[in-house]
Amino acid sequence: MALVANPVVSQYILSRINSEYEANRGPTIGDLSETLKRSGVREIPDYLELCDEDLSTSASGVHEESEPVADCQCPVIDFSLLQTDRRTLVQLLGDAARSWGSCQILNHGISVESMQQLIAESYKYFEMPVERKKQSKSYVGDNTTFKLSSLYWAESWMIHGTGYRKDLDAKVLSAWPEGNDSFRNMTAQYFQKLQELTRQLFELFAEDLGLESDFYSKHVDSSELTIRWNYYPACPNPSTILGAKSHTDSNMFTILLQDQVGGLQVEKDNRWFDVKPIPGALVVNISDGFHVWTNGIYNTVVHRVLVNTSKPRLSLAGVWNPDDTLDYTAPDELVDENHPRLYKPMKALEYKEKMIERRCMADMSTGQREHSKLLRGTDQLSDWRIHS
Numbered sequence: 495m496a497l498v499a500n501p502v503v504s505q506y507i508l509s510r511i512n513s514e515y516e517a518n519r520g521p522t523i524g525d526l527s528e529t530l531k532r533s534g535v536r537e538i539p540d541y542l543e544l545c546d547e548d549l550s551t552s553a554s555g556v557h558e559e560s561e562p563v564a565d566c567q568c569p570v571i572d573f574s575l576l577q578t579d580r581r582t583l584v585q586l587l588g589d590a591a592r593s594w595g596s597c598q599i600l601n602h603g604i605s606v607e608s609m610q611q612l613i614a615e616s617y618k619y620f621e622m623p624v625e626r627k628k629q630s631k632s633y634v635g636d637n638t639t640f641k642l643s644s645l646y647w648a649e650s651w652m653i654h655g656t657g658y659r660k661d662l663d664a665k666v667l668s669a670w671p672e673g674n675d676s677f678r679n680m681t682a683q684y685f686q687k688l689q690e691l692t693r694q695l696f697e698l699f700a701e702d703l704g705l706e707s708d709f710y711s712k713h714v715d716s717s718e719l720t721i722r723w724n725y726y727p728a729c730p731n732p733s734t735i736l737g738a739k740s741h742t743d744s745n746m747f748t749i750l751l752q753d754q755v756g757g758l759q760v761e762k763d764n765r766w767f768d769v770k771p772i773p774g775a776l777v778v779n780i781s782d783g784f785h786v787w788t789n790g791i792y793n794t795v796v797h798r799v800l801v802n803t804s805k806p807r808l809s810l811a812g813v814w815n816p817d818d819t820l821d822y823t824a825p826d827e828l829v830d831e832n833h834p835r836l837y838k839p840m841k842a843l844e845y846k847e848k849m850i851e852r853r854c855m856a857d858m859s860t861g862q863r864e865h866s867k868l869l870r871g872t873d874q875l876s877d878w879r880i881h882s
């Protein structure tokens with residue numbers, strides 16, 4: 495879940511991590527995975543086991559009888575239509591956002607090679623000793639000890655900033671105590687490209703919805719982008735655990751770069767669909783905030799991440815964080831007889847505060863079941879809902 499955007503939440507996370515480390519609590523997931531591998535133990539510790547609902551049910555909580563559907567997938571869209579057939583591109587993106595809340599885009603202007611290099615460099619970060627990774631302030635080494643996030647059998651770290659902000663370099667550097675020029679440059683360039691892509695996507699979505707094309711995109715420059723690196727170590731017993739629990743993201747949309755290992759699944763019609771890695775593709779997942787801002791016309795996609803026994807997996811989630819003053823209220827143009835207003839007016843700040851409250855409740859929750867419920871958008875947004 496894209497919860498890292500909010501400085502208050504980040505602060506809370508950091509204080510929780512620090513106190514966990516001070517209390518010298520258990521190994522990180524990365525360490526644990528190594529130890530289990532070396533010792534040949536297949537069982538994972540009891541305290542990590544998830545409940546059945548997490549492992550085998552859909553977002554609605556209805557038990558899923560069938561196996562995940564492997565041979566069907568969310569739409570794959572050629573973004574180069576931007577140059578040749580914008581109308582078709584708008585329609586394809588709009589259809590995907592309405593029906594799946596998710597798609598993969600190809601030929602989006604970020605080269606396959608640069609994405610592969612970024613992934614390769616990012617692996618080096620997670621392969622560093624834990625002590626060194628901990629020097630990076632935003633490193634989260636054990637997502638299971640505090641439950642603000644849906645990330646589970648995973649390590650993560652994040653950077654806030656935009657490609658145009660000068661302080662990005664310093665932040666990236668602090669994650670690499672001895673410095674790493676090529677990684678820093680790659681990340682800075684990737685930030686810039688993501689910023690541009692975010693703007694383009696907002697424009698195309700606005701056109702699909704019949705709004706002024708800059709209705710959403712005009713806010714992009716004044717706000718912040720966050721990239722979260724998610725690393726999922728190989729796991730000796732993947733059937734009892736998840737890399738990320740079933741959840742929706744809370745922001746507008748997430749632009750996700752995944753490596754070629756696979757494991758991401760999206761939920762549709764009560765079933766799970768694999769999002770198969772395609773070289774050069776980026777996954778676009780619609781999140782709760784955009785669902786609200788489009789009066790529910792776009793679907794906030796429930797997704798989760800499976801882990802496997804042989805290979806770690808890595809993904810980079812790029813998330814745009816609106817300014818606190820932004821009004822999430824869906825424009826009147828998106829309200830009619832067929833689409834009554836779904837949510838009460840809300841400002842970004844109120845929305846964030848509500849999310850924080852939910853996350854803190856999740857952190858204090860006593861069981862996996864309660865925790866999982868708190869990670870899903872439909873529940874998170876219920877306080878604002880006018881029509882059910």
Ligand SMILES: O=C(O)CCC(=O)C(=O)O
Nearest residue numbers: 495496724758799809811
């Ligand atoms: O690793 C992935 O594919 C998904 C990560 C995710 O869901 C998230 O960062 O919110």
Ligand SMILES: [Fe+2]
Nearest residue numbers: 495496742743
């Ligand atoms: Fe997510």
